[in-house]
Amino acid sequence: MGRSVDLGTQCWWVAISFSLMLSCVERVSTQIKYSVPEEVKVGSVVGNVAKDLGLDISSLEKRRFRIVSGVPFLVLQKSLDREKESEHKLILTAIDGGNPPRSGTVNVTVIVLDSNDNHPTFSQEVYYATVRENTDAGVFVIKLNATDLDEGLNGQIEYFFGEELKGNLYEIFNMDKDTGELRINGEIDFEKTDIFKLDVHATDKGQPPMSADCTVIISVLDVNDNKPEIEVTSLSKIVSEDSKPGTVVALISITDQDAGLNGKVICSLSDNIPFDLKPSFQDNMYSLVIKHKLDRESVSHYDVTITATDCGVPPLSTSRTLSIDVSDVNDNAPQFAQNPVELYLVAGSSPGLDSLGRCVFGQDTLLVAYWWWSEGPVAPVSGSLASVSAPQGGCGYNVACHHQCVNVCVNGWMTGCVKRFGALRD
Ligand SMILES: [Ca+2]
Ligand SMILES: [Ca+2]
Ligand SMILES: [Ca+2]
Ligand SMILES: [Ca+2]
Missing domain, CATH: 2.60.40.60 (Cadherins)
Incomplete structure (x- = not known):
């Protein structure tokens, strides 16, 4: 004293x-x-x-x-x-x-x-702050403020993160121990963490020191930094041309990791294709379905491009193209350039292919069979009289023909329809 x-x-x-x-x-x-x-x-x-x-x-x-x-x-x-x-x-x-x-x-x-008989006091028990994701390191987030009524070292305050903080938070945020300023130190990724809760201590420099705690809650604001993702979970690469409208060709998952409008996705398909994209009962799942009847003979292959665009500002989009082949069915009867076709055969002619000329032009890729015809099927064309090279339709004379007049017909293999296409004469 x-x-x-x-x-x-x-x-x-x-x-x-x-x-x-x-x-x-x-x-x-x-x-x-x-x-x-x-x-x-x-x-x-x-x-x-x-x-x-x-x-x-x-x-x-x-x-x-x-x-x-x-x-x-x-x-x-x-x-x-x-x-x-x-x-x-x-x-x-x-x-x-x-x-x-x-x-x-x-x-x-x-x-x-003075004695160190006052602990530091934060101006708030809980501090709230917001920060945009992807914000650069060093950017200021919030300043904490604790006061201590004591004087000198007893009233000088230092700020520290609580020891119970998860390890990576020390890397993401930086605390200035003298000023209480909290700044960004590492990567802020909304998709990994959308809210941070930090415990902060304020400690005076008295002996023994006294301390106080507060909580800092930092909400992360989403930025549109993820493109939509298109994943094809199943796909029929070949569809039959007689598939009915509504038939599912592919199941597609479309996701966007962002939140809100940044993650809301609008899908579209390439123009002028007979397919449609329909949302499934499952979130983010779509079905690619046949919109109207296919015709292989008109278009036998489609490149279906799916484009997914989010509603962020600016929007991001992703495209994916599916390759789909249309397989044939026998939906076309054989057609002939002329019907009937008059074929003239000189008796005693030497056998030889194409001596009768080409006369069959079918659109389908299925095999066709050819028959000699005389008031009803007589024998397959490949028999003793002549041969026809299917499917091109070359008709060849093999053996001398003694018929005065023979109708040559073709039988659509699948449909069984019989067409007369020509006659042989001496
Ligand atoms: Ca005091
Ligand atoms: Ca004190
Ligand atoms: Ca984001
Ligand atoms: Ca997005």
Whole structure:
């Protein structure tokens, strides 16, 4: 407890537990200053006032001065709180026993020295901030603010992440321990984490230190940084031309990892194709279906391009092309350039292919069979009279023909229909 000299006024809350009565005081105009730690317990002696004034009690008594009551010590009667009042000024009055009594005063100043008896306090228990994903490292997020009523080191605050924080959060955020500024340090990816919860401690530099906790909740705002993804889960690469409208050709999953409009996808198909994309009962699943009747003889192959575009700003899109072949069915009867075709055969001609000319032109790729015909099927063309090279329809004369007139017909293999296409004559 130090001692110095100063002026002052009386303070109400510290009582001095003594009454000092000097029998003869002409004038006392001394100032006394004490410094007291604020944690000092009630009842502790703050100072020996008489001694500090240079008064010798025993000599006072010899000189017939007497202490009326108490002891000449300044004793703490109520606990101190530097943060409420850091300095107390008292006036000690001494009154003599004369008639009329005369008095003198002493100014007593008590300086309260700080103890670390206040922990830091955050301005909010929970701080909220938002940050866009993909924001660059170093960008400011939020400033935390804690205060401490103590002074000096007892009131100086440092900020730290809580030890229970997940490891990667230390890499994503950076805390300035002196200013409480939180900045981005690593990758912010909405698709990985859309909200961060950080525990932060504020600790003073007192001994022992005191600390406080707060929570920082950082919401990540989505950015449209993902293209839609098209995945074909099943595909019929070949579809029959007689498939009915509505037949499912492919099952397609279309997803976008972004949120909200950034992840909302609109699909489209290439123009002028007999296919349609229909949403399935399952989220993000679509069926590629046949929209109307196919005709292999018109188009035998389709490149179906599916384009998925999200509704972000700017929008992102992905395309995928499916290759689909149309397989044939026997839906066309053989057709002839002329019907009937007059074929002339000279009796005794040498056998030889194509001697009768080409006469069959079928559209389907199925095999066709050819028959000689005379008021009804006589024999396959490949018999003894002649041969026909299917499917090109070359008709060859093999053996001399003795028929006056033979109708040559063709039988559509699948449909069984019989067409007359020509006649042989001598
Ligand atoms: Ca204090
Ligand atoms: Ca403190
Ligand atoms: Ca995103
Ligand atoms: Ca997107």
